[in-house]
Amino acid sequence: MPLSDTSVRNAKAQDKALKLFDGGGLFLFVSPAGGKLWRLKYRFQNKEKLLALGAYPDISLKDARKKRDEAKELLAKDIDPAEVKKEAKATAAALELEMATTFEAVAREWFSKKRHAWTPGHQKKILSRLENQLFPILGAKLFSSLEPGDFLAAIQKAESRGAIETAHRLAQLCGQVSRYARIVGHTRYDVAAGLTEALTPVQTNHYATITDPAEVGHLLRAIDEYTGEPSICFALKVLPFVFVRSVEMRGAEWSEFDFEAATWVIPAERMKMKRPHTVPLARQVISLLNDLRNTTGSGRFLFPSLFSASRPISDMGLLNALRRMGYAKGVMTIHGFRSMASTLLNEQGYRADVIEAQLAHGEKNAIRAAYNHAEYLPERRRMMQEWADYLDGLKTNKD
Structure with missing residues (x-):
């Protein structure tokens, strides 16, 4: 007897598997x-x-x-219906794989693997370039179909x-995304190689x-005489002595300072090269920081914002403070304090390796970098x- 909607709906599981036949070889298999x-x-x-x-009820009796x-x-x-089903499944899988290898899919895959080695700010910058400038033009295209001209058309929007x-x-x-795509098998070669050859050169x-x-002396006096927000004033006074990067300076936390050892250890996550950096503190800096502690010492940051201590x-x-000084x-520029120190220290005959180590410039050999970090510290x-x-x-x- 053929099945009915009611008999299918009311079919109950038993100790053994149950088969309810409808006719023409069709049956409902009810598992225990x-x-x-x-x-x-x-x-x-x-x-x-x-x-x-x-499966029922996704597939009704009808x-x-x-x-x-x-x-x-x-x-x-x-024609064997099982083979037709197998081919349809393979086609669907191929289409799904194809959709998973669009430029956007591959770029997001690359980004998810690389992001953990970057600062939050750098992550945001890279993702913004992808989402706002590359995905609108390249995002939906299959990576395997991309040609150098496709990439060039996208980046020339910025050039134009x-x-x-x-x-x-x-x-x-x-280029970074394309090399990743080649390595993991989404494309056979680095299709984005050599793009800069077709671009206008960057004027450094x-x-x-x-x-x-003499002008450095004028600048230091201008900083001393500047009256403004305490955090800004003290940051500008300390910066010439330590000549670290702006982000390293502004994010300084009291927990990073050892006043007895007269050292400041900047954690890796705030350093451009992702390695901790030790800054020896001169007596003048210690004196400035002791004065600053009376103002911001109870908080987390040395130089908290006027609007939020967090x-x-x-x-x-x-930068605005420098502009107000004329x-x-x-x-x-703020970065100019690093160039100032590098130039004048080199002119005064200090060893270039020591200056570079203090500037925390990148050392390609990680073992050598760690060695230099310790070896040069007394110097x-x-x-x-x-x-x-x-x-x-x-x-x-003043003369």
Whole structure:
């Protein structure tokens, strides 16, 4: 007797598997666990075979009968319905794989693997370049179909609006994603190689700085005389002595300082090279920090924002202070304190390796970098004190 919707719905699990036949080889398989599965028993080339048609109630009795009839039509044409199902499944899987290898999918895969080695700020910057400048043009395209011209068309959008450096950064980003795609098998070669050859060269603009000793003295006096937000004032006073990067300076926390050892250890996550960096503190810096402790010592940051103690001052705050002192963009920048120290220390004959170690510039060999970090520390400590004394001399010598 053919099945009915009611008999299918009311079928109960038993100790043993139950088969409820509908006709034409179609039956409902009821497992001891209660699952209800549609099956079709048929013969093809004198062999008995079984075809899974789906689970009830996702597949109703009416749907199951339709699938049975479609299978019978294939059998009438001497076509095995199981093979047709297998081919359809393979096609769907291939399409799904194809959709998973679009430029956007591959780029997000690459980003998820690399992001943990980057600062939150760098993660945000890379993701922004992908989402706002590359995905709108390349995102939906299959990686295997991309040609150099596709990448070039995307990055030349930035070049056409005059953002030459951005275009070069986008070319570099495309290259990183493409090399990853080649390694994991999404493409056979680095299709984004050599893109910068077709771009306008970047005109390198060095950070504006002051290296004339007399002008350095004027700058230090201007900083001492500047009246403004305490965090900004103290940060500008300390910065010439330690010449660290702005992000390292602004994010300084009291827990990073050892006043007895006169050292400041900047944690790896705030360093560009992702390695902890030790800054020997001259007597002048210790004195400034002791004064600062009376103002911000009860909080987390040395230089908290005026608007919220839970975050540090901004780079713009420091920059605006320089501008108010009369130092225009082309004269002095926050990064310029590093260039100032590098130039003058080299002129005074300090060893280049020691200066580079104090500037925390990248050392390609990690073992050598760790060795230099420890090996140069006594020499760096002496250099930093002599540098502080030198700056004090420039500041007091008004002639």
